[in-house]
Each structure stands twice: as structure tokens, then as C-alpha cells.
Amino acid sequence: METKPLPSLFLSHGSPMMALEDSPTARFLDALGTSLPRPRAVVVASAHFMAREPTVTSNLAPETIHDFGGFPRPLYEIQYPAHGAPVLAGEIASRLIQAGFDARVDDRTGIDHGTWVPLRRMYPGADVPVVALSVNPSQSATWHYQLGRALAPLREDGVLVIGSGGYSHNLRELDWQNGDAPLYPWVEAFTDALSAKLLAGDLQGALDWLALPEARRNHPSTEHLYPLYIALGAGGPDAVATRLHHAVQMGGMAMDAFAFGQAA
Template sequence: MDLPPTSPLPSLFVSHGSPMLAVEDSPTGRFLDRLGERLPRPRALVVASAHFTHARPIVTATRSPETIHDFGGFPEALYRIQYPASGAPGLADQVATALRNAGFPAQVDGHHGLDHGVWVPLRRMYPDAGIPVIALSVDPSQTSEWHYRLGRALAPLRDQGVLVVGSGGFSHNLRALDWQHAHAAPYPWVTAFTDALRDRLLAGDIAGALDWTALPEAHRNHPTTEHLFPLYVALGAGGAGARGRLLHRDVEMGGLALDAFAFDAV
């Protein structure tokens, strides 16, 4: 789907899959290569990452955040990759203030770097690393509604040229994947869940999307919630009445759904 220029920017949800997404040729990698060019260039990025979890919202304010290689068992070349984007301490303070005003006990962290849920998709979207980046934590012990409200507090940033991104996975059950066959057909239980959730997002059925545990095979697709909840941050950041626009869909290894969405009220 094309992304016509909009004001404000939409919010985005992207599925980042394996860390090998940073270097491998794949349908999702090629989609991300084009995605940054299809949007007006933002002045900053706020990324809610599945790999940055905390019991309260943490906003990074590191001036020169390190590239965190928070994974194991991959080719050595992957560990040499750096994504040298700058941070944005002033914007981090603004984000934390907005979250506190919405009732969240947000804190600023001036030392934390960028985990692979942040830098892997951004390396494909914005390879020049020329846009300041802030990471935002998620809390798997909370609910989809909590993360939706977190995103709603960030929605005004879109009027300021800030792109809010949720980085996770549309389904994420690593134990069930067919690791030997990247192009294995989607499992029926993955299709049942992802079709249902996708339909609700595209219809603007926010209540139905938030009630994710009522969808078919919900816990089989997300035995843990850290990869799902960035979706709801992005949905909330799309603003009141946000409706999803499907930008990309693919399934790797039978069970890793890699849908991507834009959210806004257009």
C-alpha cells in the first residue's frame, strides 16, 4: 500500500523478526528498505521495542547510544554492525513529561543504548543513521489497554514531525518455528490469529483489537507478550479513531508473521 504524505505523520508498527533481517535479502527486508523513502523524513524517532522491557516506562536520553547486540548464535559479522544514530535528550524529557501527565511513572535513562528491536529495522529504513532515536520500554506484565494508553500520550508528537514506531512481531512463538525452512507455509493456527487481529485493525475496531486474548489461538501465537505490546503503542499513537493501513505481510518459518501497519485517522 502506498503511503501518501500526511500531516501529521502516521505511527507505525513493524515486525522485526530475526536479527538477520539487518543483513539478509528477504521480502520484509526489501519492504523496510523502501519504507523510509515512502514517508516524509521525520525529525526524530521514538521506538517502543519488544527487547526493552521494564516495570515502568523508561525513555532513553543517551546522547550517543551504543548499538546493543542482545542476541546469540548468529554470524560474527552481525556483531560488528553499528548503528550510530544520535539520541535526543531534550525530546526524551518531553516524552517523559507527556507520559507522566498521562499518569505513567515514566523515567529518563541517560545511559541505555539501542537494542536490536530498534536498530535492526531502522538500519533498513534509514541506513544513514541520520535521524535522532529515542527508545521506549514496554512492560509485559501490563495489558494491551495500558500500552494503548501509553501510545495515546505520544500521539501529539506526530504533529511535531516525530515518527512513533512499535517494533515487535505480529506473531512470535519461537519454539514452534520451522527453522530449516524459511518459506514454509503458514501454520493454520498462525493464520487464524493473524487474520482476526488484522481484520480488526483495518476496520478501526480498537476494542476488538485490544481484546486480543479472545482471538483464535491467541496464546499459541504469543506465549509471551513483549512482541505484541509494541503494536498497541503504535495503535494508540495513531490518535483517536485510528485505523490501520496494511503496509506489508509475510510469514517466515511457518509461524513468524511479519505484518507492518501505519495508523492514523485518515
């Protein structure tokens, strides 16, 4: 029987406290790991791993990086001891170089919370090898889409490609006193418009995100948005988008998740 390729995923990772706390998104990720075919490895493009040129981690035992401040001590005690995948990292770098990117491997950098927080919910046993891929906020959505396109063949070989960011990410306007605050109208305007482009298969409309309502208010910086386009590209040409999850935290943090490359 022919094995169906894995989808690529975009996940909104939210606060690092999702590693410890219950929430609709945490429960979604708990179930997601068991609902997908088990991958042989995971590649995560995280909003918190930024580099000028595409950088792929090749550390066999990547450090769990606690790249945040002001949270309870138990969060800093969490370790996610997944193995790396140096051979796969080299293959990814080669694919990116063949696609015209000045890619490199990095055998020192560990995995940040944009990687280990969602993976800890999906694969709590830390028993799936992990490779991290950087983003570059100074580049464009199209650049990141093309980066993802170079990774699309990995899905045929049992590798799960994940973009980990935030569907909206304006920390200054969150309601920090009310985690259950309703969705702000300006967040709804942007996320509804972007979702419509993705679900309709309107690639150019999705790439032209700055033309969407309230775009800059939702993403004053781009590092949490661009992982979406890596996942979109990794879905392959004419990828079908499926929304897997919709939630909001603190009024302004949309926690949507999408799959690309699978039948709707």
C-alpha cells in the same frame, strides 16, 4: 500548506539477520524509509526493551546493543551510530507523567536489535535521532494503548512513533530448517482475526486480543505484541489502520506491518 502528521507504525522486526540478509520484509523496510516524510526524530518501542515503569532513553550517543547469541560474526560487528535526542526524551517522559504514568529517563541504555535492525533498513545513514521506549509485559494491551495515546501529539511535530515487535512470536514452533515454510493455520487464524479488528477500526476487539483464535499459541509471552498497541494508540483517537506489509518466515513468524492515523 498544512503539513500532514506522520503516521505511527507497527513493524515486525523478525530475526536480527534482517540487518544483513535480503527478504521481502527487508526490501519493504528499505522502501518504507524513503516513502515517508522525513522525520525529525524517531521513537521506537521495542519488544526487547522491558522495564516496570515506562523508560525513555536520553543518551546522546546510544550504544548499539547486540542482544542475541549464536549468529554470524558480521552481525556483531554492525554499529548503528544514530544520535539520541535528550530534549525529546525529556518531553516524552513529561507527557507520560501528565498521562498518569510513572515514567523516567535513562541516559545509559543503548538501542537493542528491535530498534536498530529495522532502522538500519529504513535509514541506513543513521542520520535520524533515535529515542527508545520500554514495554512492560506484565501490563495489558490497554495500558500500552494508553501509553501510545500520550505520544500521539508528537506526530504533529515531525516525530515518527514506531512499535517494533512481532505479529506472531512463538519461537518454539518455528520451522527453523525452512525459512520459506508456508503460514501455519493457527498463525493465520490469529493474525487474520486481529487484522480484521484493526482494519475495521474495532478498538475494543483489537484490545481484547486474548479472545481471538489461538491467541496464546501465537504469543506465549506478550513483549512482541504490545508494541502494536503503542503504535495503535499513537495513531490518535479513531485512528485508521492500513496494512503496509504481509509476509511470513519459518511458517510461524508473521511479519505484518501497519500504519495508524493516516487515510487508508
